[in-house]
Amino acid sequence: xxxxxxxxxxxxxxxxxxxxxxxxxxxxxxxxxxxxxxxxxxxxxxxxxxxxxxxxxxxxxxxxxxxxxxxxxxxxxxxxxxxxxxxxxxxxxxxxxxxxxxxxxxxxxxxxxxxxxxxxxxxxxxxxxxxxxxxxxxxxxxxxxxxxxxxxxxxxxxxxxxxxxxxxxxxxxxxxxxxxxxxxxxxxxxxxxxxxxxxxxxxxxxxxxxxxxxxxxxxxxxxxxxxxxxxxxxxxxxxxxxxxxxxxxxxxxxxxxxxxxxxxxxxxxxxxxxxxxxxxxxxxxxxxxxxxxxxxxxxxxxxxxxxxxxxxxxxxxxxxxxxxxxxxxxxxxxxxxxxxxxxxxxxxxxxxxxxxxxxxxxxxxxxxxxxxxxxxxxxxxxxxxxxxxxxxxxxxxxxxxxxxxxxxxxxxxxxxxxxxxxxxxxxxxxxxxxxxxxxxxxxxxxxxxxxxxxxxxxxxxxxxxxxxxxxxxxxxxxxxxxxxxxxxxxxxx
Amino acid sequence: xxxxxxxxxxxxxxxxxxxxxxxxxxxxxxxxxxxxxxxxxxxxxxxxxxxxxxxxxxxxxxxxxxxxxxxxxxxxxxxxxxxxxxxxxxxxxxxxxxxxxxxxxxxxxxxxxxxxxxxxxxxxxxxxxxxxxxxxxxxxxxxxxxxxxxxxxxxxxxxxxxxxxxxxxxxxxxxxxxxxxxxxxxxxxxxxxxxxxxxxxxxxxxxxxxxxxxxxxxxxxxxxxxxxxxxxxxxxxxxxxxxxxxxxxxxxxxxxxxxxxxxxxxxxxxxxxxxxxxxxxxxxxxxxxxxxxxxxxxxxxxxxxxxxxxxxxxxxxxxxxxxxxxxxxxxxxxxxxxxxxxxxxxxxxxxxxxxxxxxxxxxxxxxxxxxxxxxxxxxxxxxxxxxxxxxxxxxxxxxxxxxxxxxxxxxxxxxxxxxxxxxxxxxxxxxxxxxxxxxxxxxxxxxxxxxxxxxxxxxxxxxxxxxxxxxxxxxxxxxxxxxxxxxxxxxxxxxxxxxxxx
Numbered sequence: 001x002x003x004x005x006x007x008x009x010x011x012x013x014x015x016x017x018x019x020x021x022x023x024x025x026x027x028x029x030x031x032x033x034x035x036x037x038x039x040x041x042x043x044x045x046x047x048x049x050x051x052x053x054x055x056x057x058x059x060x061x062x063x064x065x066x067x068x069x070x071x072x073x074x075x076x077x078x079x080x081x082x083x084x085x086x087x088x089x090x091x092x093x094x095x096x097x098x099x100x101x102x103x104x105x106x107x108x109x110x111x112x113x114x115x116x117x118x119x120x121x122x123x124x125x126x127x128x129x130x131x132x133x134x135x136x137x138x139x140x141x142x143x144x145x146x147x148x149x150x151x152x153x154x155x156x157x158x159x160x161x162x163x164x165x166x167x168x169x170x171x172x173x174x175x176x177x178x179x180x181x182x183x184x185x186x187x188x189x190x191x192x193x194x195x196x197x198x199x200x201x202x203x204x205x206x207x208x209x210x211x212x213x214x215x216x217x218x219x220x221x222x223x224x225x226x227x228x229x230x231x232x233x234x235x236x237x238x239x240x241x242x243x244x245x246x247x248x249x250x251x252x253x254x255x256x257x258x259x260x261x262x263x264x265x266x267x268x269x270x271x272x273x274x275x276x277x278x279x280x281x282x283x284x285x286x287x288x289x290x291x292x293x294x295x296x297x298x299x300x301x302x303x304x305x306x307x308x309x310x311x312x313x314x315x316x317x318x319x320x321x322x323x324x325x326x327x328x329x330x331x332x333x334x335x336x337x338x339x340x341x342x343x344x345x346x347x348x349x350x351x352x353x354x355x356x357x358x359x360x361x362x363x364x365x366x367x368x369x370x371x372x373x374x375x376x377x378x379x380x381x382x383x384x385x386x387x388x389x390x391x392x393x394x395x396x397x398x399x400x401x402x403x404x405x406x407x408x409x410x411x412x413x414x415x416x417x418x419x420x421x422x423x424x425x426x427x428x429x430x431x432x433x434x435x436x437x438x439x440x441x442x443x444x445x446x447x448x449x450x451x452x453x454x455x456x457x458x459x460x461x462x463x464x465x466x467x468x469x470x471x472x473x474x475x476x477x478x479x480x481x482x483x484x485x486x487x488x489x490x491x492x493x
Numbered sequence: 494x495x496x497x498x499x500x501x502x503x504x505x506x507x508x509x510x511x512x513x514x515x516x517x518x519x520x521x522x523x524x525x526x527x528x529x530x531x532x533x534x535x536x537x538x539x540x541x542x543x544x545x546x547x548x549x550x551x552x553x554x555x556x557x558x559x560x561x562x563x564x565x566x567x568x569x570x571x572x573x574x575x576x577x578x579x580x581x582x583x584x585x586x587x588x589x590x591x592x593x594x595x596x597x598x599x600x601x602x603x604x605x606x607x608x609x610x611x612x613x614x615x616x617x618x619x620x621x622x623x624x625x626x627x628x629x630x631x632x633x634x635x636x637x638x639x640x641x642x643x644x645x646x647x648x649x650x651x652x653x654x655x656x657x658x659x660x661x662x663x664x665x666x667x668x669x670x671x672x673x674x675x676x677x678x679x680x681x682x683x684x685x686x687x688x689x690x691x692x693x694x695x696x697x698x699x700x701x702x703x704x705x706x707x708x709x710x711x712x713x714x715x716x717x718x719x720x721x722x723x724x725x726x727x728x729x730x731x732x733x734x735x736x737x738x739x740x741x742x743x744x745x746x747x748x749x750x751x752x753x754x755x756x757x758x759x760x761x762x763x764x765x766x767x768x769x770x771x772x773x774x775x776x777x778x779x780x781x782x783x784x785x786x787x788x789x790x791x792x793x794x795x796x797x798x799x800x801x802x803x804x805x806x807x808x809x810x811x812x813x814x815x816x817x818x819x820x821x822x823x824x825x826x827x828x829x830x831x832x833x834x835x836x837x838x839x840x841x842x843x844x845x846x847x848x849x850x851x852x853x854x855x856x857x858x859x860x861x862x863x864x865x866x867x868x869x870x871x872x873x874x875x876x877x878x879x880x881x882x883x884x885x886x887x888x889x890x891x892x893x894x895x896x897x898x899x900x901x902x903x904x905x906x907x908x909x910x911x912x913x914x915x916x917x918x919x920x921x922x923x924x925x926x927x928x929x930x931x932x933x934x935x936x937x938x939x940x941x942x943x944x945x946x947x948x949x950x951x952x953x954x955x956x957x958x959x960x961x962x963x964x965x966x967x968x969x970x971x972x973x974x975x976x977x978x979x980x981x982x983x984x985x986x987x988x989x990x991x992x993x994x995x
Contacts, residue, residue: 088552208553243558243784324596324779332591333549343647370587371775371777372775
């Protein structure tokens with residue numbers, strides 16, 4: 001078989017089970033391509049030997065018929081999932097040489113289902129960023145090029161930018177991501193792949209390097225809605241080691257794929273909030289509503305008066321939690337330690353040199369919004385706003401099944417753009433943060449292109465633990481949009 | 494039981510100063526594992542051998558509440574007559590220190606698990622006051638730093654990091670160092686009865702922060718000073734004594750007391766400034782997003798209530814009222830739950846034997862043998878009550894032997910000694926060694942006649958008025974009978990015999 005790396009995850013699964021291909025050759029093909037596309041900087045660590053060994057084991061199992069859900073399928077892990085014996089950096093100098101002695105809950109499930117780990121993907125440092133330009137291992141380059149400036153390097157979105165670039169660039173069949181304010185969905189949109197963030201509590205956070213605990217949730221980036229369902233199936237499930245993990249059953253997500261959406265109620269939140277988007281995005285939203293309607297869904301307007309304040313609440317709550325979550329990186333027990341003469345200097349030097357500018361900015365913001373005299377005006381107020389936003393959603397879900405909105409306010413932008421203007425950068429997250437604030441499942445599906453020919457994503461949000469509605473409706477958008485996936489020629493032309 | 498009103502007026506210090514004291518007591522929860530990790534809590538283990546990745550705050554590690562520690566806190570709250578908050582939550586107290594691996598301590602700042610409660614504190618038989626508990630919260634202990642092991646390095650032991658503590662916060666209801674140390678003692682006793690804290694001061698299981706201020710009576714509260722981390726009731730008294738004098742001196746010399754945190758130096762008995770209010774750290778308390786609110790069911794609380802033991806104050810009352818024990822004996826017996834259990838077992842054995850409620854006389858005898866002889870033997874041998882070969886059943890047997898005149902009180906001491914070292918039962922000892930008391934009057938008369946015969950001269954002197962010689966004759970008779978003659982019978986018969994010329 002020639003173009004093994006062009007396969008989707010589900011196609012590869014079928015071919016492996018039919019013994020038309022082997023896990024070893026599939027893995028080798030991806031490893032070769034990863035090497036060839038090192039210029040995208042999608043991986044921080046490639047675990048070639050380990051991957052080939054895992055593939056060999058999978059081939060033995062496939063031969064014996066002991067086939068697990070993801071047997072022999074090569075995927076990549078965002079480098080904030082701790083992997084036992086394999087360096088896990090979270091894109092930070094602080095953890096540049098940290099080798100965890102334990103395996104995260106999510107990657108353990110993937111491993112136990114037979115998935116082959118190709119390596120650890122690049123990311124914004126500690127998952128803080130929307131462009132993957134904040135990694136101490138360098139920026140990730142989006143395989144897509146704009147029609148009007150094919151020489152220009154574009155961002156792959158962030159913070160799971162290594163994963164999105166790897167998936168769209170055929171460096172893996174799928175990849176894990178993490179989504180605190182859109183870090184799975186926004187990079188999926190910027191690279192024209194599918195990204196799902198499940199309900200808060202669906203996936204274990206155990207062993208996932210924390211950014212903002214009340215918002216962090218693992219997710220999957222994949223080439224299709226079906227692939228994302230297959231991956232999420234394995235990643236989901238209760239973990240008693242994570243107190244916020246939900247002890248609820250996991251439905252068969254793959255079964256939802258292709259199911260009818262007749263009678264599904266789709267809510268469209270209006271307001272200036274969405275009116276400010278590019279025309280191409282407004283058009284896409286209108287199209288998406290029409291596709292869903294023609295598949296039997298009903299569309300209706302929903303009022304969500306507080307949702308536009310999500311971003312403000314998010315940029316208080318997330319830094320507040322991050323400021324304390326990241327206190328453990330002090331140079332005392334593990335990771336980077338700068339030379340120093342006293343304990344005060346150890347802290348100062350280690351954190352100044354070990355943490356990047358954006359991370360330090362958010363720690364400062366977080367410490368400020370929690371400080372005496374400011375906590376009421378910022379942190380506590382943001383929590384009240386959070387409650388109102390949750391209420392908006394629960395009101396909306398009393399009359400609808402899913403909510404339709406853009407994933408991001410624009411397509412991918414150039415590396416270096418917006419970098420000196422954090423607020424503009426933060427605005428990228430305006431449509432993705434509401435689902436995190438409310439802990440709801442959301443999916444991004446490529447559904448159009450902007451004026452420069454770059455992919456745009458449609459976002460669907462469902463009520464808690466109703467990921468199935470996202471997969472059902474997502475398939476309709478996927479099959480109706482006529483979206484043309486990334487092709488190699490575009491990158492090389 | 495209900496909260497007591499102070500039934501006395503506390504003495505004023507140095508003329509006319511009232512002392513106001515409140516305490517925050519950190520009590521280590523008795524639990525096999527830590528508050529948020531499965532690591533062991535064994536004391537004195539090899540440094541850093543009881544540390545999980547959660548305790549060391551490795552990336553991605555998450556806390557999971559130890560429900561046993563929660564139950565222990567509930568039990569403590571119930572034992573201190575407190576409200577149990579069915580909804581509570583954990584907060585992060587943020588500060589950097591090398592023995593605090595995550596950079597924050599998980600505590601309960603906004604919504605503690607236990608609300609207001611109270612405990613009655615007795616200073617002696619007459620004086621009692623009710624002390625209000627403001628709240629109790631659960632929190633993690635930090636690790637331990639050692640700065641004196643190496644000229645340039647500090648060492649850290651994380652064995653204690655993450656161990657569950659209950660912080661018991663009182664209202665400022667204490668008015669003297671004696672009240673403070675009496676509170677600490679009854680609190681320690683109560684926690685030991687409940688089995689929620691071993692109260693081991695040397696191991697740091699009970700550490701106190703003491704808030705002290707002084708004022709003229711009826712004035713508003715003075716500026717308070719917090720003295721941190723005192724690990725015994727004696728040191729609590731010393732620290733208060735020092736602080737009170739210092740604060741009164743300041744005010745009487747026209748100076749002001751500054752609100753600050755001070756450290757107690759146990760070798761000098763003094764406190765010294767650690768940081769002023771202005772330098773107080775901003776802990777940036779925030780609900781811990783890794784832990785959902787702690788929600789308790791009323792059933793869980795009630796099922797724990799059913800396991801509560803009877804507490805010392807209640808026992809103290811009925812031991813005096815129902816068995817006529819002195820306050821002193823009752824207080825001694827109830828001061829340790831093990832003592833009380835031993836004594837109550839004595840009462841139970843005796844009641845089973847006799848089929849009746851134990852008489853006050855016998856209860857008193859049992860108390861005397863227990864708190865007198867047995868305690869003395871235990872002390873001398875450096876043993877715990879649990880190691881004693883004299884079980885409650887044996888002690889009852891011994892007392893019964895005395896009461897039914899089988900042996901004299903003096904012989905009983907010998908029997909006790911033999912039982913203590915050999916572990917044989919008192920009855921067996923008495924039988925084997927023929928120690929049973931002689932109550933046969935003919936035998937006693939014979940012995941007396943023999944003694945008088947051998948001491949005719951002294952008998953005559955006695956008859957001539959030298960009364961003091963009576964004791965000599967008693968001694969000789971007892972010697973003749975191997976100490977086994979019933980002393981009352983010896984007295985009676987001897988008097989008769991001596992008065993008659995032979």
